[in-house]
Amino acid sequence: MTPPSHDPTRRAVLGGLGLALVPAAPALAQTEHAGAARGWQLRQRVPWAEFMKGQDLLWGxxxxxxxxxxxxxxxxxxxxxxxxxxxxxxxxxxxxxxxxxxxxxxxxxxxxxxxxxxxxxxxxxxxxxxxxxxxxxxxxxxxxxxxxxxxxxxxxxxxxxxxxxxxxxxxxxxxxxxxxxxxxxxxxxxxxxxxxxxxxxxxxxxxxxxxxxxxxxxxxxxxxxxxxxxxxxxxxxxxxxxxxxxxxxxxxxxxxxxxxxxxxxxxxxxxxxxxxxxxxGKSFISLPDQRLQSFYWIQLYKVASASRTGGPVMATSGPWLESTPWPAVWWNLNVQLEYWLIHGSNHLELDSLTSTLDRNRDQLVANVPAAYRADSAGVGRSSDMFCNRSVGTPGTGAEVGDLTWALHNVWLTYRHTMDDKLLRDTVFPLLRRAINYYLHFLAAGPDGRLHLPSTLSPEYPVTPPQDTNYDLALIRWGCRTLIESAERLGIDDPLAAKWREVLATLVDYPADANGFMIGAGTPYAQSHRHYSHLLMIYPLYLVNWDQPEQRELIEKSVAHWQSLTSAHRGYSYTGAASLYAMMGRGDTALSYLDRFFDPASRYPCTANTHYAEAGPVIETPLSAAQSLHDMLCQSWGGIVRVFPAVPASWADVAIHDFRTQGAFLVSAVRKGGRTSFIRVRSLAGAPLRLKHGLDGPVTAVLPDGRPARVKDLGEGVVEITLGRGSEVLVHAGARPDPVIGPVPVSRPGAAWGLPPVPPPGATTPVDLSAYFDNDGVSTHEAMTDGDFDGSGYTYPAEELPPAGALVHEGLSFAFPAYGDGVENNVTGQGQPIAVTPGKYAKVRLLGAASSGVLTSALTATYADGTTAQVPFVLPDWGGQPGAGASEVIRCTHRHGRTGANSLRVGLFEVQAALDPARELRSLTLPALTRPQLHLFALSVEAPR
The missing domain is CATH 2.70.98.50 (putative glycoside hydrolase family protein from bacillus halodurans)
Known part of the structure; x- marks a missing residue:
């Protein structure tokens, strides 16, 4: 496989050097005659206080x-x-x-x-x-x-x-x-x-x-x-x-x-x-899906609550520190995902990542071994707010590309501002050092191509291979960006020839029949939450959908990554949503995004839109907001794409002052499934290439009513001459009234937060002691006692409630006894559980699943001999409660065969509906292997 050819639009990425401005092509409709010019003005009709109140979180x-x-x-x-x-x-x-x-x-x-x-x-x-x-x-x-x-x-x-x-x-x-x-x-x-x-x-x-x-x-x-x-x-x-x-x-x-x-x-x-x-007021987005619309505005509130330029770079839990295995800054994915949202939302005043890297240059230099400090810099996987963490060397299996990836975020800030001072003073010198560190280790192989010795593809659990795709993508992006930056800044850099040599001779991305591999000789063969081996597709866009010859490779790489799901986490779904948005597949993108909100997901978005795995982390919800951005407006490769991946169910959408690469502010409205108009305002005078998505001949008109200078580039892309501070209205057919406001909600949704719990009916605990078949609890003194999940892990007894009556939100349960060698929960083996005969509205389960979220069903047997399936969803013991589940207990850790382990495990209460008109006799558990059911208590609830 040969590397993708140099994108002919790349000059536009850094300001369009050498691009000629040409008159409008005849194929474009210019409906405004100079003698009868009619001006326009974009109007914003957002009742801010009222609109934002509709996005609030509520707790009952x-x-x-x-x-x-x-x-x-x-x-x-x-x-x-x-x-x-x-x-x-x-x-x-x-x-x-x-x-x-x-x-x-x-x-x-x-x-x-x-x-x-x-x-x-x-x-x-x-x-x-x-x-x-x-x-x-x-x-x-x-x-x-x-x-x-x-x-x-x-x-x-x-x-x-x-x-x-x-x-x-x-x-x-x-x-x-x-x-x-x-x-x-x-x-x-x-x-x-x-x-x-x-x-x-x-x-x-x-x-x-x-x-x-x-x-x-x-x-x-x-x-x-x-x-x-x-x-x-x-x-x-x-x-x-x-x-x-x-x-x-x-x-x-x-x-x-x-x-x-x-x-x-x-x-x-x-x-x-x-x-x-x-x-x-700096930007506006309105969606017809109320739950998603509210989620988006909560993420804007969240990132502004967690970060401001000049402040510390966000740690994994932001400023809301709790017990966590990640009490620092993680540079191999978390920090990058945390900041993507600020660009499109026009909130670069929140960019503490750029200011952190800028003021800690000396530390970034000190992080590399002494032999390379004259011209190199780097940062290890995790650090404090001063970037203090040494980085290993290629050839030792070290993770070395994290600074380069973080600098891609800084470059995005430059691209969204076109601030040459930022490019000259921060992006160029730091990226030069980050790429120099790689250059010390690239070596020509027998094939005449440059190869990289063993490095780690972040968190992929195998022996680090040579030619890791994570690093090859970052090297290619870094060298291209350095060349283009030097051209824009007028710098005659002595390393330019080396950067060009690297681009010409760097080994191809390793790939096999399933798509991009982890690295040379290492296929993507086991589930992996990161998409580090796919960076060349997203977010770097080096291999992209505008290259028809790469589409098959892109599709099978993404599909194969998503086919192995056991290790996936929330950002595995948000990443897939953004990848499919690049392909223009809005419905598929939304389906993956929905998985992050699905209560059946092992790691869903939580009640307040936060997120946790083994501890609190905030990058995934923020990256989900970026997935929404990618569905609404993209600007990679020098082209601004408006509504590139809007799902069919979103008939009406509005965006206002959405900031794009090239420093444009885009406002656009979609009505009845069709784009009504696009307004683009240029902040820097960069060439505007617009993929508009309009149906029919396009009109582009300046605010005074004069036609704009437009060139049709084909495939729905136009190039418009637009000076600094100027704006243009683009539409098809008769000129619409350019008004921005909230769109009608076609999919209502409950507010985020916690709704009030209706008073339950009388609950009757069911005695499970005769059915217990698993010991899932151990004491601090005997952590090897018991085995909840088949790997020797157990709940810590010191953090569980005492045996006996347990009341949770008005529900009565009988919590089991536990001690050395005492079985205390029942697993799903297809066994029937007898209940006190009676008419019940609900069954209440207290427990957790192991090896993933459990989506299954009980079988209810009624006195008349009939049976019915009773579906339920039980969270994984290390996961979070989704909709319909509530957390009863959350332990600070779990016990294991080698001691305490940092995973914070929980017990949950979930309900399932019964037929209150019939007398219940028994409930049969499902026969399961993985995920497995673990019931510590069960109660049946009478109708209210």
Whole structure:
């Protein structure tokens, strides 16, 4: 296979050097006569406050964990709101993106990890009986009530300028009580693994009082300080966090000053709302699918809550740190996916990735071995916010391409701004060093082609091969971009000849009958969540759908990747959605995106649109928003593509000021399944090549009514002359009224959050003790006792409820006893379970699946001899509850044959409908192997 030929439109990618502007081709309809020119003006009719209210998240029951509750942030300080575990309190976490340890000798998991700060609780006197909360996206504020058996608490909270601002009022309750709880400054990995050898814990925190401000001061063994300052005054709670390094006192001073100098509540609230209202107005997207539309706007809120230019690069959980095996920045996929959303949404003010790489150049150089620091740079798989992580060398199986991939994001920021200063000062010099590191190791083989020694395709679990496709794609992209950047900047770089040589002689991408391989001699043969071996297709677009000779290879590569599903995670589906969007297959793209939202998925989007695997991570929902972008507007290869992969079910769509490569702002409306108009505004004067998707002859008209200069390039692409600051309206047929506003919702959907739980009917626990056939629980002292999943893993007994009566959301269960050698759950072997005869509306299952989400059915046998299938979906014990499931218990880890393991496992309650008109006699479990059912308790519920 030969490498794809150089894309003839690539010059347009860096500003269209050498492209001639030509008059409009005769085939294009220019319906406006110069003597009767009629101008136009794009109008925006978005009732912002009303529209955004329709996207809000709502809670009718108490969230219990970080992936269920409301979240607040300002790019630095973050707070999640949910029930204090096991207590009658509401927790507001207090975490900060700059708070980390400073001991690189212990690695990013312990030595330079993000560190916990603490949390505030709202402590009612009475027992909480109900909640009614709203996360207002428009105002970036959570408001609501907490009802207790003594009265009601009303509260509101927001974060502005690194201050958590909260107010509460009591009605019936005697008082409002806020309590700050400091947390130990130890790696979030500590719940599931022992610290590395030689690790010394950070000193304990101390407290101080300065007038009416309380402080918690946390010194750090590796230097620096974290300081929390808080005050309750006039019914308002203010909390802030400072972090300094290497100074051991600056954090205390800055946090104290921030509280003392905080403006009055009303002023803070106005400034806060003004910022967010301005933020949302920079772009607009409306979809006919309410659930997806709301999801999209929540992701915009989320990324603005987690990142701001000049702040720390987002860690895997953003500013909402929780117990996790990933308390750092991951550079081999997570960080790239986190930031794609900011480009099309016209929010480059959120790009902390570019500013992080720019200000940490010296560290990126120090990360490579000393012999290569004169001209190279890199970053290891995971690091702190200062990019502090060494990178190995090709030939040792190291993962070496992560900086180059991160720089693709920075290049995208350049392409969406056409800011030559960014290209000259940041992209070009850093990319030059990243590619230089590769050049030290490329060597000619017997075939005369340049080859790369063994490197790791991120996380693919085999011996690292030579000529890894992950790295070959990044080398090709990097060399092409360096050549084009040097041409645009007028740089006569002495390495240009070498870059051209690499492009001419670099070995082809290894491929076999199934498509692109992992690397030379290593086929894609086992399920893999990453699509690192497909980077040349997406997001680099080196092999793309505009190359007809590559289409078959693209299709079979993507299909083969998706055919092996056991290791897939949420971003495996969002990645597939974007890949199929590139092919123009909107319905297929949507079908893959829907899998991420499917409660039957092993790792679905959660109630508040967060996401978790073994711990909290935020990249996947943000990448799902980018998949929506890819369906609505693409701009790779120097062509702006409007509505390239819109599903047939989306008859009406609107986008406004969607930012594309070439620094264009695109507004477009689709009505009744057809594009009505496209407005393009040029911010940089780059050549506009537009794939419009309009039916019939195209009209392109300037705002004053004069026709634009247009050239038809064929295949639905036109080239339009458009100067800096100019705009054009493109349409077919009679000129439409160019108005942007919300589109009608054709697919209604419930609000994100947690709906209230209807009061259940009377529940009767079923005695399962005679059926138990599996020991899924072990104690800390005997972790090898039991085997829940066939691999020796078990639930930790110390984190399970005691045996006996267990009440969950008004439902009664009988939780089993557990001890050494005691069987405590029943697996699905086709066995009938006798129940107390009666008429029941539902069966309630308490348990979890192993080896994936279980989609199956019970068989109900009724007194009249009839049977019926009773379908249910049970989450995997390491997964998250989708729709129709609720989490009863979440353990901080699991036990294994070699000790504690970081996977946070849960037990879930799910329901299945019975026929309440017939008397039930028994329920037969399905006969299963993988995934396997594990029932710890079962109850039947009478009709209400």
């Amino acid at each position: 029951r108490m969230p219990r964990t970080w992936y269920e509750g409301p979240f607040l942030g300002d790019g630095l300080l973050g707070s999640m709101v949910y029930q204090e575990p096991g207590q009658n309190k509401v927790r507001f976490t207090v975490q900060h993106g700059r708070v980390q340890d400073h001991r690189p000798q212990f690695g990013s998991g312990w030595g330079t990890c993000r560190l916990p700060v603490g949390h505030v609780t709202l402590d009612p006197l009475g027992t909480i009986t109900a909640v009614d909360w709203r996360l207002s996206l428009w105002d970036a504020e959570v408001t609501g009530t907490v009802t207790t058996d003594k009265g009601k608490l009303s509260f509101s909270a927001f974060i502005h300028d690194e201050v958590l601002v909260a107010r509460a009022e009591a009605d019936g309750e005697e008082q409002v009580r806020w309590t700050f709880h400091p947390e130990e400054a130890v790696s979030p990995r500590s719940a599931s693994e022992a610290p590395p050898s030689g690790y010394t814990p950070n000193p304990p925190w101390t407290t101080a009082t300065a007038g009416d401000v309380e402080q918690v001061l946390q010194p750090l063994t590796g230097g620096g300080q974290t300081a929390t300052a808080y005050r309750v005054k006039d019914g308002t709670l203010l909390v802030t966090v400072g972090h300094s390094f290497p100074s051991a006192t600056e954090a205390q001073e800055s946090a104290l000053a921030r509280i003392r100098n905080a403006p009055p509540y009303g002023i803070m609230k106005k400034r806060h709302r003004d910022w967010w209202h301005d933020f949302y």
